[in-house]
Amino acid sequence: MAGTLQRVAESVQEILQISGLTPQTFLVFCIAFLLGYAVLKRVRNLPPYPAGRMPVLGHLLALDDKAPHLTLTAWRRQYGDVFTIKLGMEDAVVLNGYTAVKDALVDRTELFASRPPRYMFDVLVGFGKDIAAARWGPAFRQRKRFATAVLKNLGMKVGRGSMEDGIREEARYLCNRIAENNGQPFGDIEHDVTVAVANIICSMAFGKRYDYEDETFKELYGAIATIAFQLSTARLLGVFPFLRFVPIVNRAGTNAWEAYDKVKKVLREEISRHRDHLDRENPRDFLEFCLLELERQEKVDGLTEENVLYLTGDLFLAGTETTTNTLLWSLLFMTLYPDVQTKVHDEIDAVVGENMPALSHRSQLPYVNAYLMEVMRFRTLGPVLSHATTQDVKVQGYDIPNGTRVLVNLHSVHVDPAYWPDPDRFDPERFLDAEGNVINHPESFIPFGGGRRVCLGEQLARMELFLFFSTLLKCFTFKTPEGAPPASTDGVLGLTIAPHEFQLCAIQR
Template sequence: MAAVVSWIAGSVQEILLISGLTAQTCLVFCAAFLLAYVLLKRPQNLPPYPAGRVPVLGHLLALGRAPHLKLTAWRRQYGDVFTVRMGMEDVVVLNGYTAVKDALVDRSELFASRPPVYLFDAFGKNKDILTGHWDTGFKQRKRFSTTVLKNLGMKVGRGSIEEKIVEEAKFLHNRVAEYEGKPFDIAHDVTVTVANVICTMTFGKRYDYEDESFQVLSEAVTAVGTELAAGQIISVFPSLRFVPGVNRVGTNLVEHLSKLQRVLWEELSRHREHLDRENPRDFLDFGLLEVERQEKVEGLTEEIVIYLTQNIFVAGTETTADTLLWALLYLTQNPAIQHKVQQELDAVVGASLPALSHRSQLPYVNACLLETLRIRTLVPLSAPHATTQDVKVQQFDIPKGTQVLPNLHSLHTDPAYWPDPDRFDPERFLDAEGNVINKPESFMPFSGGRRVCLGEQLARMELFLFFSTLLQSFSFKTPEGAPPPNTDGVLGITLTPYPFQLCATPR
């Protein structure tokens, strides 16, 4: 044995001398080779790669600025389950109702975690709901937040926040009336209206449309979405955040989140000074009480309360505001549908204010909103999921911790469920008797399972009341001579319409 070891050592030394390498150089080379092998080694039996993968970048160039469209196109060629290479990481994409429902609903806990994504983690550092990994802390935070929001009115019936939403709908109505039928961009007014509902629930106050503090909040929320979309390359290659110039997007995102958090910290300080422990008024009050008591969320801190509030504010504002904008945009392009909505409102609501009690009597109004949620999925790729253990999907093996993207856009544009999917047609959501089909197959606008949208019920209440109030009082159209608005959208946190103007004529 000693002779064999001596022979191997002598052979290695001879090779080093012949090649001119030192032992240290050889070790460095071997270490680099092993590291590259580990990083680049593809796990066995992963779903296939589509064409278009290049070294280092993977499929980033092929995906472009509308990845949901490219992934849906690839589905026709590669099937419901395939793998895209994002830099040095494999990401499994699920397409179609069967595959997505299997993961998000039927086997929800197996896909309920979050992967480490640099820019995404800036929202909460795994201490919130949006970015939290699947563990006891996340479950406690989500359960606590859901309970508090229900206590604050995120429900139908007694104790509902309906009255506050109706009040904000009146403010929006009056604001739109001030334009006197002239062309205007309604985006800011809609954002203020939706955000004021969230502000009331989170820190107990509303803002005027031109309030400076709210300008900071709304601009920060909008900018966060923009920077998140632009910063995809840094999420894929986090080390680029140290490269001057390239790191601008990441720096801007952190800056805008810091602006938002400063406002929230100021509100939290005021709440701490005037806390009535027997009568909590809003989410910050409930959060401060839980920090003191530690009854429902172990280890809750004020920092975590800020992250949770930020989640509610950003997610609750962008999604609802953008859906309402899409609904108005599509109605300007479909005057016959708009007229039918108004006829139904006139017949059921008349001159009174729309209320949630009217919802069951307004099937076509509801169908319009559902069709908006379908044709322009607000978060077309959901938020990134991660597997909590090794799992089999169809015939493929997905390792624990693998990032998974559910392509919700593919569900909502699947011709097997939605004939002529690019056409805006509310009739899809009505049965033969004219009743609303609330939960059709291949329709998951708020995602599903353990990671379903926390504020789904609130969003549905707001959309119905804001939409009904506006269509009851105004007819909307594209300004005379203006080209039809672009319906492609810009993908950030949500799929946002390009800026557009409309005219609101009093009825």
């Protein structure tokens, strides 16, 4: 550090000697240059700024801390589909509504396919050594292509060799666990669903499942919860990374990183175990495929063990958090809409009969599919996606420079009144046509994102949601406990939007 400062001082002194400027004149020149740069930067043809911008903080105080997507959607009504907000000193362009979002995510996907610097996430994932937070480029494309191919090989597909049997077996474990409550109120449904969902991705990632009382998984489960909570409270640290040096202010970041260290510890142990028992002729799980690629370097240039660690961490966190919370919302809404639950039960009983649901039943259960789609529309788990432009681009007449942070407001897409009449009403039948068939690809419905950054586990998630939910509803009727108030439908924003803790009764059918 001292050497660097000395070189800078020597360079400045050399500039002064060559130019004949005094230190005072040089300082004035630098200030004028910075002011001129700031003024020129402001006159760019960016979309308009909403009111409420403050010096240094920008719009941070104007955004609702607990539900920023609601503020952005409200601003859309006043400022249009495209506007600019200040996150501290940084400009971020916000895209709202299906037309603007589809243009970016689908029609011109590569122009919006990068990720901006996000300090909190970047620290967690080794500054882009994973897939989710990696910047756009050959390394990202190779990693995602490799991971997708491996997951398909391991069963992320419909038909022969799929994960269907594993998911159905895990669904039975979950039903047996819930049945232990004998219809009495219980509040640890989040833990049970998390274990079941995590076991699917864990079996694919490192070839094992956890029992519901396993101490290692309890530690992992606690770490996930801590990461989600702390990231939701560390907004200032994400915008002003220098605050990591300020005691108390940096506590949320420190807690999140310490929690993720627990996840990485388990992953490193699994990598070591797999290396000792590597089957080079018949790789059995994601880690074994990765270790083989480390040796051969055939598909992912420069793949390192750190990459493998963070890639597997992506699968574990994303594959657990999103599907778990979607299932929790689906059970919560069952307790709030008993008439809808009756329709779900009637359809499952008529189609499945005495058997247990299978993927072959999916096309015959339109109301079940419509219900799950309405859950994903009504509670968009990732309400705002963070992208970045890969080159200068025009959006609705505005100029968006290369590298600009672009916030894609998916919540606004799913409550767009142009596509969803009365969007605040929960109604599965909006996904059914006049003949009662499910509308599989409706416009303005993109819960998994789209384009180059679409969720790589989408197909697996859809399989899990259908099989877990239909099996649970085959076996139980879910109710709010007698005398208890209805569960809150306000979400808690962490890594995704999760429901508040709630109790329910699961009555065996």
